[in-house]
Amino acid sequence: MSEKGLTTIALKKINRSKIYQYIYRSKLTSKLQIVQDLQMGLSTVSQNLNLLENEGLIEKNGYFDSTGGRKANAIQIVSDFRISIGVGILKNMFHITAIDLYGNTVYTDTIPLTYSNTAVYYQQITDKVKDFIDKNQYPENKILGVSIATQGITSPDNTTVIYGNIMNNTGMRLKDFSRHLPYPCHLEHDSKSAAFLELWNHxxxxxxxxxxxxxxxxxxxxxxxxxxxxxxxxxxxxxxxxxxxxxxxxxxxxxxxxxxxxxxxxxxxxxxxxxxxxxxxxxxxxxxxxxxxxxxxxxxxxxxxxxxxxxxxxxxxxxxxxxxxxxxxxxxxxxxxxxxxxxxxxxxxxxxxxxxxQYTPAIGAALFYVKEFIQSV
Missing domain, CATH: 3.30.420.40 (ATPase, nucleotide binding domain)
Incomplete structure (x- = not known):
């Protein structure tokens, strides 16, 4: 493929991403507003809107008031196009939540389960996560990932708890969970997950x-x-x-x-x-x-x-x-x-x-995969 071909493909990806990101930030917008604010050609915007709509990423939601001509379609992202799962682990229970692409909680639950650093515990908690997903009828391809917030400082690569005196979970590993789940998995200190949520909100x-x-x-x-x-x-x-x-x-x-x-x-x-x-x-x-x-x-x-x-x-x-x-x-x-x-x-x-x-760490953890997805579109 020629250098020109690569440049064209790259430009198309950049334009598609810019338009999606703009719609995401705007919450509700119109084709003309996108053209004006992003200074793109009408045909470029139209082509990308059709592409994003065909992929299920955006949708039309009614019309804006007329300013004298034809009413403009109101365009928004499909906020539940993907769902992220967050888990907040405590000594005697864990919180679980599903959030949409705006970080809104679409379901939460608290499940009693006493922590122990055993294969049985990790099997139990991941089985309950899978039950939660099945109960809410989320198809596997809709789940961005499962992000776990725990009481314990994690290693820089987020694979292991290196200080866990509250729960005695020093040595807890990400793979203890991920080996049982068919989704990407992430492990984070609950305080850092909470801070991520607060930063998201502010x-x-x-x-x-x-x-x-x-x-x-x-x-x-x-x-x-x-x-x-x-x-x-x-x-x-x-x-x-x-x-x-x-x-x-x-x-x-x-x-x-x-x-x-x-x-x-x-x-x-x-x-x-x-x-x-x-x-x-x-x-x-x-x-x-x-x-x-x-x-x-x-x-x-x-x-x-x-x-x-x-x-x-x-x-x-x-x-x-x-x-x-x-x-x-x-x-x-x-x-x-x-x-x-x-x-x-x-x-x-x-x-x-x-x-x-109480759901703050679980929601903050789930945002890890939402941010990753939004930046990748």
Missing amino acids: PELDSAVVLLLNRNLGGAIITNHQIHQGRSMHSGTIEHICINPDGPLCYCGNRGCLETYCSANSLEQASGMAIKEFFPLLREKKSPQLIQIWEDYLKHLAFAMKNLNLVIDAPIIISGYLAPYFTEDDTDYLLRQINSMTPFELKEEQILVGTHG
């Missing part, structure tokens, strides 16, 4: 600190639109910042880590009740004892947020299991606490609260 952020308020506390640092990993993959492990050297014993073996004050587990231990019981009693009954426990929790959280903001001058995102329980009064309280002990005032808009709760 693409305008150049930098941020993510506090993952899950059963166990987690964290991540976003810089230059990327999740900072660090030389040994432990950047953002704010849960092990010591705030009291004589404090409670942490699972890492040290005392007074932020984990022992600001995890959901620590809140349950302090209150003597499950989170689902704690917040209704706190909000509705206004128990003085529970109010004090919650204010103590928020004070410790504010202390950490203040210090983190001194290191990284960026918005702070409250994410994970406890995030949906936060009210405007809670974030106002945090702001007052932070600003009473820092020389650099934090603004209201610099505290963001996530909305996906």
